[in-house]
Amino acid sequence: MAEQLAINWGVAGLLVAGVDEAGRGPLAGPVVAAAVILDLQRPVAGLKDSKRLSAGQRQRLAHAVRTHASAFAVALAEPPEIDALNILEASLLAMTRAVAKLGVTPALVRVDGAQVPRLSGAAAGSDVEAVIRGDQHIPAISAASILAKVCRDRLMQRWHRRYPAYGFDRHKGYPTPQHLAALAVHGPCPIHRRSFRPVREVIAQTRP
Secondary structure, eight states, X not given: OHHHHHHHHOOTTSOEEEEEEEOSSOSBSOEEEEEEEOOTTSOOTTOOOGGGSOHHHHHHHHHHHHHHOSEEEEEEEOHHHHHHXXXXXXXXXXXXXXXXXXXXXXXXXXXXXXXXXXXXXXXXXSEEEEETTHHHHOHXXXXXXXXXXXXXXXXXXXXXXXXXXXXXXXXXXXXXXXXXXXXXXXXOOTTBOTTSHHHHHHHXXXXX
């Protein structure tokens, strides 16, 4: 039991940050990353991959994480950066920014997936570990996935109020049939990722 606690939560006195992102697949909006250092003395029950939670559960858990975590931070990479770098590099950039914003330097950074960001500043000396399906097994990564998802959904709700024709409040920028139909009719708006094929094809079709 003690070994499992050390693997999943970290070791007392050792700052372990979990990092994850939300929004790699959408055609519009930023990719959002979060970094979380959980407090071993104030565990948050019910943490799991954000995709396995309802919107209401994510909201409640995000509040619990923000209340009980030792440190947390959220950072973005915007659509122009995604277009300039590619979505993988932009996701890693957002992760780098999130870790840098923590305000403390973790000894170990655990990242969901197979790729790790190039940490900068004080965190450049931290150990970094890629964990496949880490959002399902590492509570700090689960917490980060929840914060990133909740933040991104709120941002897309705000963008919906500015560009209501696209239905961002419902699909959050993902390529649903509704979104693709609106894109074909209205063309891309300023938050669309122009390097993504469906958007690129619409732009090509509308050029004189």
